[in-house]
Amino acid sequence: MSDIPRRIGNYYLSDNLGSGYSGSIFRATQVHTGQVVALKVQHVNHECPTNRYERGFYPSLQGGEGMPTLWGSGVEGAWDYLAIDLLGASLDNLYRKSGKETMDLSTVCAIAMQLIARLEFMHSRGILHRDIQLGNCVVGLPPNEKTIYMIDFGFSKRYIDPYTHTHIPDSKAKRDFIGNYWFSSVGVHYRGKVPSRRDDLEAAALMLIHLLTPRGLPWTRNGVPKSDEAHDRLKKAKRNARPEDLCRGLPPEFEEFLRYCRRLQFQECPDYDHWIEEFRALAAESGFPESDDFVWPPVPTPQPHSKTPRRSLAPGPEEMERILNDLTNLDLGDPVLADRKTVDEAVRKAKAAAKDDSTKTPEVIDITGDSDDEPDTIPPPHLTPKAYKLAKLTKRASEATDNPQLSELVLEFIEILRSNSSRTLTKEGFAFIDALYKQLADPSVFIMPLRTSRQRSSDKSLQQQQEKEPTHVKLGVVARLRTEVLDARSNKALARMVEEFGQVTNKSSGRTVTKDGFSFLEGVAQQLKVIV
Numbered sequence: 016m017s018d019i020p021r022r023i024g025n026y027y028l029s030d031n032l033g034s035g036y037s038g039s040i041f042r043a044t045q046v047h048t049g050q051v052v053a054l055k056v057q058h059v060n061h062e063c064p065t066n067r068y069e070r071g072f073y074p075s076l077q078g079g080e081g082m083p084t085l086w087g088s089g090v091e092g093a094w095d096y097l098a099i100d101l102l103g104a105s106l107d108n109l110y111r112k113s114g115k116e117t118m119d120l121s122t123v124c125a126i127a128m129q130l131i132a133r134l135e136f137m138h139s140r141g142i143l144h145r146d147i148q149l150g151n152c153v154v155g156l157p158p159n160e161k162t163i164y165m166i167d168f169g170f171s172k173r174y175i176d177p178y179t180h181t182h183i184p185d186s187k188a189k190r191d192f193i194g195n196y197w198f199s200s201v202g203v204h205y206r207g208k209v210p211s212r213r214d215d216l217e218a219a220a221l222m223l224i225h226l227l228t229p230r231g232l233p234w235t236r237n238g239v240p241k242s243d244e245a246h247d248r249l250k251k252a253k254r255n256a257r258p259e260d261l262c263r264g265l266p267p268e269f270e271e272f273l274r275y276c277r278r279l280q281f282q283e284c285p286d287y288d289h290w291i292e293e294f295r296a297l298a299a300e301s302g303f304p305e306s307d308d309f310v311w312p313p314v315p316t317p318q319p320h321s322k323t324p325r326r327s328l329a330p331g332p333e334e335m336e337r338i339l340n341d342l343t344n345l346d347l348g349d350p351v352l353a354d355r356k357t358v359d360e361a362v363r364k365a366k367a368a369a370k371d372d373s374t375k376t377p378e379v380i381d382i383t384g385d386s387d388d389e390p391d392t393i394p395p396p397h398l399t400p401k402a403y404k405l406a407k408l409t410k411r412a413s414e415a416t417d418n419p420q421l422s423e424l425v426l427e428f429i430e431i432l433r434s435n436s437s438r439t440l441t442k443e444g445f446a447f448i449d450a451l452y453k454q455l456a457d458p459s460v461f462i463m464p465l466r467t468s469r470q471r472s473s474d475k476s477l478q479q480q481q482e483k484e485p486t487h488v489k490l491g492v493v494a495r496l497r498t499e500v501l502d503a504r505s506n507k508a509l510a511r512m513v514e515e516f517g518q519v520t521n522k523s524s525g526r527t528v529t530k531d532g533f534s535f536l537e538g539v540a541q542q543l544k545v546i547v
């Protein structure tokens with residue numbers, strides 16, 4: 016490094032920003048314009064001429080969000096250089112400096128959304144990154160400090176042939192490993208497979224899980240392997256680690272995402288948008304902003320107010336047992352709930368859930384009457400404005416006494432969803448659907464919610480019940496409901512449709528309300544005006 020001259024091309028070199036296996040990065044100033052850049056410098060005889068490769072990829076990546084601008088490049092004497100945007104710290108630096116065992120969930124959700132979007136962009140340009148790791152995710156400098164940039168395209172590869180525009184072929188022949196020890200996919204790292212889009216995504220999934228795991232992923236804990244045997248052991252540990260073990264205690268989205276990446280076919284295009292929406296919904300459900308802004312240092316985790324007494328809308332287990340028993344003893348003509356066996360089972364589940372909940376921080380939404388006078392714009396600190404509006408709307412829905420009122424509330428619901436950048440049905444959105452369903456089905460009885468709070472535990476039976484359905488199933492069902500709703504002639508018929516809409520949306524991986532979904536809700540509002 017000491018041989019590197021003070022000036023290369025039109026750049027004066029100053030501080031060393033970082034050094035990798037193949038070269039060094041300096042802060043540098045353009046001698047004519049004074050522009051400050053990051054100069055990536057590499058000896059021309061380096062055995063791994065990554066600058067030369069990177070130079071080939073940068074033009075295709077220009078203009079993408081979170082892609083550094085290439086300001087100049089060339090070879091001067093023995094030095095190959097690339098002048099790119101000067102950026103801030105890498106996620107690796109921030110993580111280490113934070114001194115914390117894990118990154119917080121809101122930060123990891125923001126990283127997930129941005130990283131998936133970066134990969135979507137790179138892949139749209141026919142390029143794989145192939146070296147996803149914390150050191151290659153770098154935050155921008157103000158005013159771009161909330162954006163994560165992808166750097167280091169030295170291992171990148173075109174997966175779309177630029178001449179034929181076709182996907183590169185798969186091959187059975189085992190390839191030499193290119194990537195990084197920690198996060199390269201099992202297929203590429205252990206099995207020596209040809210990399211494709213799925214492997215970039217799997218590496219992203221592993222990186223996210225690493226950030227949420229105290230001491231990181233198990234195979235990263237002994238440091239960089241120093242021998243072939245140690246490398247073999249690492250690869251085997253990675254191959255043998257089951258997603259459910261890696262993700263134990265984490266929100267289920269991470270395990271689902273890892274499994275999804277591993278299920279993708281070699282040439283399959285990942286559903287980037289769905290996963291961005293999944294992590295956005297997870298952030299929202301956990302009480303964080305839905306935005307993908309990378310905020311560092313992270314704002315403290317939202318806590319429910321401890322001093323204000325809160326009332327949960329859900330009945331406690333004893334109250335629920337009483338309600339359910341009373342209902343079975345009533346002669347209501349048409350059965351509204353089910354037979355005795357179902358009631359006993361529901362009571363047992365409610366008790367188990369209550370027991371389980373007592374060990375967790377309760378997720379309680381304050382929609383008690385006191386807050387009614389507050390303007391919509393000031394949500395309690397633990398709720399986003401969208402969540403707050405929806406919670407208030409749900410309360411009004413459960414108090415509505417006639418169809419025209421319900422109709423207005425459905426229209427307000429549509430407006431709230433539409434005014435928000437994310438059309439994901441969050442926990443509060445589903446609570447409104449539940450309240451609407453209850454009012455339409457039979458407002459006088461207690462009805463099990465269509466959708467309870469999302470699973471955070473390893474309750475497999477419930478997870479299986481909530482198995483995701485492919486997008487086309489949701490699209491088909493909602494398109495049908497959109498038409499059928501216009502023929503509904505009773506509240507019961509509307510209730511059945513709202514139920515189906517809630518269930519199919521809950522099971523779809525993005526939980527977003529589609530165009531057809533909005534038309535369906537508009538149809539519900541319209542019918543509520545005419546059904547008396």
Ligand SMILES: Nc1ncnc2c1ncn2[C@@H]1O[C@H](COP(=O)(O)OP(=O)(O)OP(=O)(O)O)[C@@H](O)[C@H]1O
Binds near residue numbers: 169
């Ligand atoms: N544009 C930039 N602005 C500021 N710092 C940067 C920039 N590019 C890289 N760095 C810093 O330099 C480090 C190494 O960069 P990079 O990964 O591009 O180099 P490399 O030689 O390919 O590294 P490796 O061999 O580790 O892959 C980064 O982790 C980051 O901290």
